[in-house]
Amino acid sequence: MLFHVRMDVQLPPAMPVAQADELKKNERELAQSLQRSGKWRHLWRIAGQYANFSVFDVNSVDELHALLTSLPLFPYMKIEINPMCRHPSSVRDTDA
């Protein structure tokens, strides 16, 4: 199942830089591991914002929820999720 996910990150301005850096480092490691596993198919920065567009390929909504809530930055994210299915006019046969 494919989901388009938008994540907007808002760290509290008062958060110490060292804590923010540690969270970002841990987030990056997990995000890269999930990309290598194929679960996190796409990760794009939204230009000019501390936000991203992502595409996740998971087996269930429960798996997506577990994955998103496991992210170190999850407590500081606003997340918007859109389920996707194949478009009948798509020419990309492998994109399912």
Ligand SMILES: O=C(O)C[C@H]1C=CC(=O)O1
């Ligand atoms: O930077 C972000 O968009 C937030 C988050 C998503 C992946 C990652 O490494 O950090």
